[in-house]
Amino acid sequence: MTSGPGTGADPADQRRQVEHEPDIEASAIAAVARTRAQGMHFYGQILGITPRPPDGGPAGPQLVPDPAIVPGAVPPVAVAAVADLAMGSAVRAVVGAGRRLGTVTMALHHLAPVVAAPVVPAARVVWIDEERRHALARVDCTDASGVVVAAGQGWFMALPVPESVQLRLLPWEHHDLPPVRPVAAGALEPHEQAAVRATVRAAERARARGTSVGEELTALTWEDGAPAGTARGSLRIGPELTNRVGHVQGGALYGIGLAAAARAVGSTGSDDDSPLVPADGSWQFLTPGDGDVLVAEATVRRAGRRAAFASVTLTVDGREVGIGQFAFRPDTAG
């Protein structure tokens, strides 16, 4: 649905979108304009990841979502995205902004069932090897209530930059943030148009399901008939999800895994139990998430009264790209 170059816009389709979701399309085009001017990637820009205001602290990202995209509570996938970017940026501040980093593993604890925007991560490098190829970073994310709502750690590795790719600075790595020039709807490149249309479709799903665009961008289409304690879903990868080198963003992969784990755990629950909320997850980024169709499979490993556990495998076009473990706890704050 969001394949790249060559996807021509169908004028009738565009008109329908404009009638139903004019502000979503404008938000998506504004994200395209920010991506063009300031870098990062559409996914980060549409989620509302922006440079932290200069306040004496180190430069880095924060999550200030467009209310059209995330009108209420910030979903875990967006927290994971900004946490991953913040840790990676802390490492890049040490190894040099020109280096390409891969997140190898990430563990993230979700400390509040409801997260209110904005989300401000504070990340730091705990360790880096002598050759500056491997680093461990930690992050604490504070939300609007002023408390830490997520805390994580991740292992990052310096990677070669693929040929033909010119790595651009991240928005908070500019000394002076380039101005954003408006982009006309008719002036979108094919991959930009695909990202905008995917966002508009995500908004349609969000309205139908009572969720947010931010969640629906990474929403899986679930297979019916999965046995209790399992979940299986798929997602077509489009330019709305990929990073600067064409791979699905790491926080998005983590969030997709968490969603699959939550669905598997939810399929085992009885109605009289208190609802479970994500407690933590750990993810191994086995290989880049690039390709056409992503499939997530989750299996409950234990569903107890005090905690539930699920493991997840993500494949892209049949190739295993990531595995994760997620834990859930009763919503004691609820």
Add this chain to the structure above:
Amino acid sequence: MTSGPGTGADPADQRRQVEHEPDIEASAIAAVARTRAQGMHFYGQILGITPRPPDGGPAGPQLVPDPAIVPGAVPPVAVAAVADLAMGSAVRAVVGAGRRLGTVTMALHHLAPVVAAPVVPAARVVWIDEERRHALARVDCTDASGVVVAAGQGWFMALPVPESVQLRLLPWEHHDLPPVRPVAAGALEPHEQAAVRATVRAAERARARGTSVGEELTALTWEDGAPAGTARGSLRIGPELTNRVGHVQGGALYGIGLAAAARAVGSTGSDDDSPLVPADGSWQFLTPGDGDVLVAEATVRRAGRRAAFASVTLTVDGREVGIGQFAFRPDTAG
């Protein structure tokens, strides 16, 4: 081999042990004496987990191994044990020493391929819920070289204390550490005798394999003929490995998982690659590790030049008690 009550000592067997490993038996009996006087458990005492000297910091454990048990580099399983205990103790300092805590998940990064004793963890509580039932803690472990060699985070949960179990304070929770009274070899309780004999047998394996008693206490017996990229091993659970409520200590479970993962990864390597060392692991403690026979099964998920990944399942008597993910990296410091 280390079953508890009713295991009578065979005098001939004892004589053989004394002839070959007099100091190991003495070290093990000294660990029994410390366990009786100061609490914790034989496993922690034999590894050399002791109270940190009072220096103004919060009370907690450190790892100062008996050279008879860990003569050289400190194995990851011992680092995991003291890291787990340090984080749990930091939480107990907040929720009260009388509470029983379970480690629910633990993620640990191994930052140095060689760790020199002593290992001093610094742990702190990052978050605790209002009902004081769930907590997140972090730990940094510094070794003799003065650098952080392991860094982790863990989710801990307050648990009910099983009936008939009287929870004792941990050694560093005493205001005044009780004096250790010598224990005569002939005065051991059956479970203590079993722990001592298991330690002596571990020493025999350590000498034969060039490893340490600290590693051999949790060493698996590997099944032959496992396909490349997999490993399967088993271990009979004895009182040398169990904590105050009769479950295998959490750090030991993590370390057993790591050993299985390392064996699976090692089975895929070619000789001209630089050796891989543990980079990190994350573990889900699904349910207590109590029972007779523990089986670990590890599968490589990806073996690349820059990193290798394996997942592990631990069962006890056929029941899944834990799952983990481990990552390995080239030994760039080597």
